[in-house]
Amino acid sequence: MNSSPATPRRLWLDRSAMALLIGATAWLSLTLARGPGELAAIWIGNGIFTGWLLSRPTHSWPGYVAAGLTADVAGQLVSGYSVPYAASIGVSNLIEVLIVAGVVRRLVPDxxxxxxxxxxxxxxxxxxxxxxxxxxxxxxxxTSLLYASSFLMNFVGWYAAHVVGMVIVATSTLVVLREGLDLFGAPGRRWSFIGSMLLVAAISIVVFNFDYPILFMAYPPLLLGAFRHRFAGVAVGVILLATIGSIATSMGRGPLWLVQDIGTTGRIALLQIYIAGGCLMTIPVALAMAERKRLTARVRESEHRYRMLADYSHDVVVRMRSNGERLYVSPSAKDMLGWEPAEMLTSRWGLVHPDDRDRQAQAMAEVIASGEPQTAIYRVRHKDGHYVWVEAVTRPIPSEDRAGEMDIIYAGRDISRRVAAEQALHASRLELERLARVDTLTGLANRRQFDERLSVALGRAQRHRLPIALMYLDVDRFKLINDNHGHAVGDGILRAFARRLANSVRSTDLVARLGGDEFVVIVEDAALPDAAETIARKLIEAMQAPIPVEEKSLTVTTSVGIAFSSTPTDAMVLMSAADSALYEAKKAGRNTYRMKSVGMS
Known part of the structure; x- marks a missing residue:
């Protein structure tokens, strides 16, 4: 993102400010070089020029380029250089600036x-x-052509001065233009920054005003500035060191004059090496501190997001040790369980329902053993005493204060409504299954259940060579009851008949209503045919008592047909025999029973 002055007047002022800085630093650097054709120890102008361009939109560059080139040439002319030399050096500087700014803008637009x-x-x-x-x-x-000097020495001097200036000053200019005074720290720390830079300046003045080899003494305050103020400390500190060193050396003072027979160019080269050493020491420190700040900010932001999610999530988030000691409980525990987080942290009582503790403990053990998350459903006691169904996702995380140990974090949500709905659905399903197998009028088994039970009973009888009996029954003259007294009375007769029939058989025998007034009884393990006959006689006798229905009292009778088989048979044969026996009982005058024995069809 680039910032740009919005009005022509502000645009003119912005370009003028840049030009003034470029011209002033060019004049200062060349004045300190003290001599035509001699190069400065550090070249600041190109760094200012490049940083300014990168902080402005590309379409506005032509005006800035013209202003910068003019200021650079003017600064050199004021310093006493000839027009051809100043113009050539100005063009060289511009080429350097445009290459760096153009490549960066092209590859990293923002x-x-x-x-x-x-x-x-x-x-x-x-x-x-x-x-x-x-x-x-x-x-x-x-320079070599105009002043008959060494190309290699001129190139090395230029290269060292411009690389250091571009690295330090261009970045500083870009950051200052984007962040303003924030580059130098928060308002409360700016005095600390000023103090650190004054310390660098004071030590540098001392170092370069004595002819003793104590250049190393300027590095510790420079490192301190990098450590405490990161790149701002490096940029300002290196510029101070270079400026003070250049002034002192140009005045014939400082440790660099202890080296004989190297001339001014040699001393400038030594000063550049010294400044480069300061950069090599401090820039990695500044980068490391900036990375540390960035990582700390990311951790803080991540923790803030985690706190926001945990504190305002409807789910209860709990962090605990593997022994069950709780380390953190989210505020949602109050809404879901009625307990304050502080109460859950200080208490060690069990909140899990006694019937669910083994399952919950097993899930926790699997999490610790496998390192994989587990999901478990169990009940947790609410503060008012009732239990809340909770679905908890439990996962291991590294312990914060115990190296190599694992803590546990789980997020639990209230699923009581879901469990209640599932239980109701299960009950409904069971009821539907029951209704699908039960006659709704009498409560006896229906035709579907009878068919299933008969198939199972015949299979068991065949495997174990057990006898089986099948009884067909109906209410004698039931149609007349319906015609004379109505269907309501007929339904009452059927319900009473079903109750008396169920009371006349064993608990292991199946009684079913096939439809209308037709009933059937499966008698398994009937050792003798007499067992089925006993049931038939007992039912016929039970039906002698009148049945009170709809303020009436009716006496009804029943006819029974019995099919008995002591050898393996099939359903069709047995049912046909029972139906035939019922027909014979009807033919014999009703209110009686008949039996037929059958074998394999």
Missing amino acids: VGDPKRWISLGGIATGSTLAACAISGSLAASV
Whole structure:
């Protein structure tokens, strides 16, 4: 994202400010070089120029380029350089600036995106090294031609001064233009920044005003500035060190004058090596501190998001040790379980329903053993005494304070309504299954259940060679009851008949209503035919008592047909025999029974 002055007047002021800085730093650097054709220890102007361009939209660059080039040439002319030399050096500087700014803008359009900072550093460094080599070759050629000096020495001096200036100043300019005074820390820490830089300046003045080899003494305060203020400390500290060192050396003072027979150019080269050493020591520290700050911010942001999710989630989030000691309980515990988080932290009583504790403990043990998350459903006691159904997803996480140990975190949600709905659905399903197998009028088994039971009974009889009996029954002259007294009375007769029939058989025998007034009884394990006959006689006798229905009292009778088989048979044969026996009982005058014995069809 680029910032740009909005009005022509502000645009003019912005370009003028940049031009003033470029011209002033060019004049200062060349004045300190003290001599035509001599190069500065650190070149600041190109860094300012490049940072300014990268902080502005690309379409506005032509005006800035014209202003920057003019200011650079003017600064050199004021310093006493000839027009051809100043113009040549100005063009070399511009080529360097345009290469770095163009490559960075092309490959990293948004230099403010933190995700691109690592790639930005590599791209900026590579383009700086290449651009300074190209501009250095041009400038060294011009200087060698006009002043009959060594091309190699001119190139090395230019290259070192411009690389250091571009790395330090371009980045500082870009950050200052984007962040303003925030670069130098929060308002409460700016005095600390000023103090650190004053310390760097004071030590540098001492170092470069004595002819003793104590140049190393300036590095510790420079490192302190990098450690405490990161890149702002490095940028300002290196600039202070370079400025003070250049002034002192140009005045013939400082440890660099202890080296004899190297001339001014040699001393400038030594100063550049010294400044580069300071950069090599402090820039990694600043980068490490910036990365630490970024990681700390990410951790803080992640923790903040985690707290937001945990504190405002409807689910209860609990962090605990493997022994059950709770370390954190989210506020939603109050809404779901009635307990304050502090109460759950200080109490060690069990909240899980006694019937569910083994299942919950097994789930926790599996989480610890396998390291994989587990989902369990159990009941947790509410503060008012009732139990809440909870679905908890439990997973292991590394312990914060015990190296190599694992803690447990789980998120539990109230599923009481879901469980109640599932239980109601299960009950409904069971009821539907029961209704599908039960006659709704009499409560006896229906035709479906009879068919299933008969098939099972015949299979068991065949496997174990057991006898079986099948009884067909109906209510004598039931149609007349319906015609004379109505269907309501007929239904009452059927219900009473079903009750008396059920009371006349064993608990192991199946009584079913096939439809209308037709009933059937399956008698398994009937050792003798007499067992079925006993049931028939007992039922016929039970039906002698009148049946009170709808303020009436009716006496009804029943006819019974019995099929008995002591050898394996099948359903059709047995049912046909029972039906035939019932027909014979009807033919014999009703209110009686008949039996037929059958074998394999």
